[in-house]
Amino acid sequence: MIKDTTENKTDLIASLKATNAQLKMEIGERKRAEKALQELVKTYQETSLKLRTLINAMPDIVCFKDGTGKWLEANKSMLELFDIEKLDYHGKSDAELAESTPFYQDALLNCQYSDREAWNKRSLSRGEEVIQKKDGTVKIYDVIKVPLFYEDGKRNGIVVLGRDITEQKQTEKAMMRLASIVESSNDAIIGNTLAGIIHSWNSGAEKIYGYSIYEVKGRSISMLAVPERPNEIPQILANITAGIGIDNYETVHLRKDGKHIDVALTISPIKDTQDNVIGVSTIARDISDRKQVEQSLEQLRHQHQLILDSAGEGICVIDMFCKISFVNPAAARMTGYTIKELVNNDWSFIIYKSQTNNKADIISTQKKSKTCPVKTTLEKGIVCQVTDDFFGRRDGSFFPVEYVSTPIVEQGKIIGAVVTFKDITDRLAIEQMKDEFISVVSHELRTPLASIHGALGLLKSGLLNQAPERGRRMLDIAVANTDRLVRLVNDILDLERLHSNQVTMLKQTCNVSELMMQAANEMQPIAEKTGVSLSVTPIDTKLWGCADKLIQTLTNLLSNAIKYSSTGKTVWLTASKQLINQNQADNSNNLTSGVQSDRTVAPTYRINSDYQVLIAVKDRGRGIPADKIETIFGRFQQVDASDSRQKGGTGLGLAICRSIVQQHEGKIWAESTLGKGSTFFVALPILD
Numbered sequence: 281m282i283k284d285t286t287e288n289k290t291d292l293i294a295s296l297k298a299t300n301a302q303l304k305m306e307i308g309e310r311k312r313a314e315k316a317l318q319e320l321v322k323t324y325q326e327t328s329l330k331l332r333t334l335i336n337a338m339p340d341i342v343c344f345k346d347g348t349g350k351w352l353e354a355n356k357s358m359l360e361l362f363d364i365e366k367l368d369y370h371g372k373s374d375a376e377l378a379e380s381t382p383f384y385q386d387a388l389l390n391c392q393y394s395d396r397e398a399w400n401k402r403s404l405s406r407g408e409e410v411i412q413k414k415d416g417t418v419k420i421y422d423v424i425k426v427p428l429f430y431e432d433g434k435r436n437g438i439v440v441l442g443r444d445i446t447e448q449k450q451t452e453k454a455m456m457r458l459a460s461i462v463e464s465s466n467d468a469i470i471g472n473t474l475a476g477i478i479h480s481w482n483s484g485a486e487k488i489y490g491y492s493i494y495e496v497k498g499r500s501i502s503m504l505a506v507p508e509r510p511n512e513i514p515q516i517l518a519n520i521t522a523g524i525g526i527d528n529y530e531t532v533h534l535r536k537d538g539k540h541i542d543v544a545l546t547i548s549p550i551k552d553t554q555d556n557v558i559g560v561s562t563i564a565r566d567i568s569d570r571k572q573v574e575q576s577l578e579q580l581r582h583q584h585q586l587i588l589d590s591a592g593e594g595i596c597v598i599d600m601f602c603k604i605s606f607v608n609p610a611a612a613r614m615t616g617y618t619i620k621e622l623v624n625n626d627w628s629f630i631i632y633k634s635q636t637n638n639k640a641d642i643i644s645t646q647k648k649s650k651t652c653p654v655k656t657t658l659e660k661g662i663v664c665q666v667t668d669d670f671f672g673r674r675d676g677s678f679f680p681v682e683y684v685s686t687p688i689v690e691q692g693k694i695i696g697a698v699v700t701f702k703d704i705t706d707r708l709a710i711e712q713m714k715d716e717f718i719s720v721v722s723h724e725l726r727t728p729l730a731s732i733h734g735a736l737g738l739l740k741s742g743l744l745n746q747a748p749e750r751g752r753r754m755l756d757i758a759v760a761n762t763d764r765l766v767r768l769v770n771d772i773l774d775l776e777r778l779h780s781n782q783v784t785m786l787k788q789t790c791n792v793s794e795l796m797m798q799a800a801n802e803m804q805p806i807a808e809k810t811g812v813s814l815s816v817t818p819i820d821t822k823l824w825g826c827a828d829k830l831i832q833t834l835t836n837l838l839s840n841a842i843k844y845s846s847t848g849k850t851v852w853l854t855a856s857k858q859l860i861n862q863n864q865a866d867n868s869n870n871l872t873s874g875v876q877s878d879r880t881v882a883p884t885y886r887i888n889s890d891y892q893v894l895i896a897v898k899d900r901g902r903g904i905p906a907d908k909i910e911t912i913f914g915r916f917q918q919v920d921a922s923d924s925r926q927k928g929g930t931g932l933g934l935a936i937c938r939s940i941v942q943q944h945e946g947k948i949w950a951e952s953t954l955g956k957g958s959t960f961f962v963a964l965p966i967l968d
């Protein structure tokens with residue numbers, strides 16, 4: 281038993297030793313394992329710290345969640361985004377965190393929702409998340425979610441990474457807005473290089489030029505230049521290279537269909553961040569419509585200008601302060617001012633003014649007592665028509681006018697007046713001429729009437745009862761003068777019309793001797809009555825003229841010669857052919873000036889250019905003073921005022937003679953010696 285005990289003890293010791301050795305070995309291993317573990321923990325802690333430092337330094341948001349969605353780790357950016365830096369988020373779900381930060385509840389629950397989508401998708405998912413911040417700003421994140429699974433397929437965790445793309449999005453938005461502005465612009469917006477190569481071309485450019493972007497990209501912008509302006513685009517590009525922009529430059533470009541188009545260009549250099557010019561931006565605006573409107577307006581303005589310039593009436597526009605704001609050339613011409621002198625000057629002072637000469641004093645006094653009609657128009661807006669006023673000229677003289685002042689009304693308000701005036705000097709002269717005409721008629725009627733009266737008187741007296749031949753002659757004279765009277769009335773009317781160039785005198789081939797004899801025969805009764813002898817030396821030559829008018833001229837001269845000769849004297853009516861002497865005009869008046877000649881002659885004859893006929897009516901009467909020798913040819917001009925009373929004249933006869941001779945391209949003049957007599961000459965062209 282003892283043996284057994286000893287053996288047992290030995291075995292036990294051996295076993296203990298073995299166990300001890302085993303324990304020692306295990307302890308050693310454990311220590312090593314612990315050390316390794318410590319090392320591992322240390323490494324992990326160090327790595328974890330580095331990792332935390334790293335993810336905190338990242339501007340992106342980073343978050344790790346476990347398979348149930350509980351937050352394990354989140355970086356600083358993530359915590360700041362949801363304002364939960366001070367919160368212990370570990371082990372909390374999005375919903376739990378949302379309770380702690382209610383402002384971001386929606387955003388956090390959205391996170392949870394998109395996590396679920398990533399889990400379901402079982403692979404990386406990406407999307408944009410918009411988060412409204414407490415300060416009112418909006419943050420946009422490009423978020424990537426990576427779900428992690430165990431081998432058995434169970435959820436392990438999810439990695440959330442997000443990049444702030446707010447700025448990028450804003451830039452994109454601004455760019456898109458800009459692009460849509462460019463695209464929707466009606467103007468052509470063209471980008472090209474400094475060498476002129478087109479790289480961008482908006483829809484406005486397509487519309488204006490007719491080319492699509494594909495047709496122009498890579499081509500030179502010179503394709504838009506018209507052939508007439510080959511240097512324009514190179515010059516513009518040179519300016520732009522030098523940094524000089526061009527604003528609103530109007531030119532003509534070429535469309536795809538070959539048509540020319542008016543454009544206004546604004547060309548600017550495109551610069552890089554270093555301020556270097558790297559390209560050209562051209563904005564072209566289609567101004568064809570505007571140009572057309574401008575052209576139409578210009579045409580209209582030109583037309584109006586032409587109308588105003590060619591208007592015979594003076595036109596003045598007067599403003600509310602009675603100042604002239606516009607005058608047409610006729611107004612300036614009539615008043616003797618320049619347009620510049622009239623514009624901006626006072627209407628009453630310049631045209632409707634007071635002057636110092638006598639006539640003007642009267643006018644001025646009259647004007648002072650009346651209100652200026654133009655002022656009445658301006659004040660009351662009524663049209664004033666004046667037919668008997670005077671306007672002043674620059675030289676101080678006045679001229680008779682009739683005018684109308686009409687208010688200019690805009691939107692119911694009087695803003696000025698238009699004064700349209702006419703210089704009525706000519707009209708007044710015509711009225712005077714009308715009066716004279718009546719005198720002429722009565723004067724001219726008297727001469728043949730006197731012949732008729734003389735002839736009939738002789739017959740009535742019975743003196744010719746024993747001389748039937750002479751009695752018949754007297755009757756012939758009376759009849760001829762009656763006819764002539766009728767013709768005269770008509771002719772005088774014609775003559776007046778001729779003065780106004782309304783009628784052409786009826787001319788024919790006349791024999792000068794016949795004209796002379798007829799005139800002498802007509803005047804014979806008067807000559808006999810006054811005891812004056814008539815001596816006629818006719819000449820047989822032809823002229824182109826109106827017989828009645830020429831006879832009228834000769835009878836007038838004979839009548840005067842008889843009138844101003846005393847009884848017993850002789851009056852000579854002679855004629856001769858004469859070489860045309862150019863200097864003859866010195867003795868005569870300038871009769872042909874301003875007369876429309878009638879050189880239409882019978883086909884068989886033509887005007888003799890070397891010779892003329894000179895008819896002379898000579899008397900031995902009282903003569904004419906030298907200072908009256910020319911004036912007596914004027915209307916109503918007489919040597920003595922008593923002539924009309926005593927001799928029955930009106931002073932119109934010679935004026936009519938001059939007018940008739942003038943119509944025949946002839947000359948009429950007188951030579952006289954006071955107390956010895958006068959000779960009246962009529963020089964007329966003759967026919968070959």
Ligand code: ADP
Pocket residue numbers: 723836840841844899901902903904912917918919920923924928929930931932933934935958
């Ligand atoms: P009228 O004889 O009707 O007065 P005229 O025009 O014929 O008109 O003549 C104008 C004036 O010329 C006359 O009034 C007269 O004073 C003057 N006169 C014309 N002829 C002669 C003449 N032969 N001798 C003198 N004076 C004349």
